[in-house]
Amino acid sequence: MKEYDIAIIGGGPAGIMAAIAASRTSRVILLEKNPSLGRKLLMTGGGRCNITNNKPIKQLLTFFNNKNFLKHSFYSFTNEDLFSLFDFDFITEDDDRVFPETERAADVLKCLSDKLEEIVISYNFEVKTISEDFVINDCIKADRIIIATGGVTYPQTGCSPDNYSLTTQPITDIKYGLSPLVTCEDLSGIAGVTLNDVVISYKKTKVRGNVLVSHVGLTGPGIINLSNEISESISYNLLAGEPDVD
Ligand SMILES: Cc1cc2nc3c(=O)[nH]c(=O)nc-3n(C[C@H](O)[C@H](O)[C@H](O)COP(=O)(O)OP(=O)(O)OC[C@H]3O[C@@H](n4cnc5c(N)ncnc54)[C@H](O)[C@@H]3O)c2cc1C
Structure with a gap:
């Protein structure tokens, strides 16, 4: 040993x-x-x-x-x-x-x-x-x-x-952070489009930054920064599966 x-x-x-x-x-x-x-x-x-x-x-x-x-x-x-x-x-x-x-x-x-x-x-x-x-x-x-x-x-x-x-020590809630977003709407037709310096809001939070449309949703610095706020307000257990949200 x-x-x-x-x-x-x-x-x-x-x-x-x-x-x-x-x-x-x-x-x-x-x-x-x-x-x-x-x-x-x-x-x-x-x-x-x-x-x-x-x-x-x-x-x-x-x-x-x-x-x-x-x-x-x-x-x-x-x-x-x-x-x-x-x-x-x-x-x-x-x-x-x-x-x-x-x-x-x-x-x-x-x-x-x-x-x-x-x-x-x-x-x-x-x-x-x-x-x-x-x-x-x-x-x-x-x-x-x-x-x-x-x-x-x-x-x-x-x-x-x-x-x-x-570990048997307690683990804090595990959540997504700094993540791109998947949208219900199919945005693949406009994938690659960039919106520069726009304001994006979620509930009371507003973030200013660039947004990029991806094949499955939205990404770019603005979206990534806003994602933490969205993640915080969703109740889910990452280890138990994907969150069920729109
Ligand atoms: C695509 C991408 C881009 C990113 N860009 C940035 C960026 O630009 N700036 C930034 O700050 N962060 C960025 N991040 C986040 C950053 O990579 C992570 O926050 C960082 O790597 C976390 O470091 P860590 O040491 O905690 O974990 P990790 O980097 O995940 O390292 C964990 C290590 O533990 C080892 N391991 C796992 N289980 C075991 C085991 N049972 N036994 C032995 N070894 C084990 C793994 O092999 C791994 O080497 C990015 C992440 C991704 C995925």
Whole structure:
């Protein structure tokens, strides 16, 4: 049985960042189901990685419903702290979205992965069980375990709803976020049409931004930003199936 201070499950951005921080004081093992780290990270921002947003924290928080939960994290690990991890610069585009100047998510992943040199990483290691005394898959024991297995979307990147049963701790409601919308109306005939800088409203919320008609509905920054508001007002259990809404 191998023993560690901290075992981190999942080698996406959350697991990698946890490993970098925890390894400063502890013996850490990072367990990743795939043969490589950060498969979803490579897809971000269309492969360019929209790594953060440069709006002042106070303003940024207004976009979230769980402000109090995020406030502490945003102030204790700022954009400046984030940028200091990389050996390249960043560019800021419209709506204060920040991208690496190389415009490659792969460079973000490489820079973070390089900081894991001292850390034991087990690839192709899918965590299936955690016993009450913190033994993982009957072969690794840790004093503490961080579960960073991601959400349920894009299962081809390694995510799975099965991971929610790894913990007996209560799990908050799981909802869609930053999602395109599927419409009942067939919009495929006008797919590709873009509406620039329009106001879209849902109930009392109004959002200004670009809208793109897709083959199945609506997408684009305006829709993606509004989607959280819609998601919040729908009552459903993502693990139990799709929401039944118009
Ligand atoms: C198409 C797309 C574009 C996106 N663009 C952006 C963007 O531009 N900017 C942005 O901020 N966010 C973006 N996101 C969201 C971003 O990718 C996620 O928020 C981020 O990847 C979450 O990081 P994570 O580490 O929590 O989870 P993940 O990146 O999902 O990583 C979880 C890891 O855990 C591993 N794992 C899962 N189960 C197990 C197990 N049982 N045992 C061992 N390992 C396991 C998985 O293989 C995976 O490597 C985008 C997402 C998608 C799908």
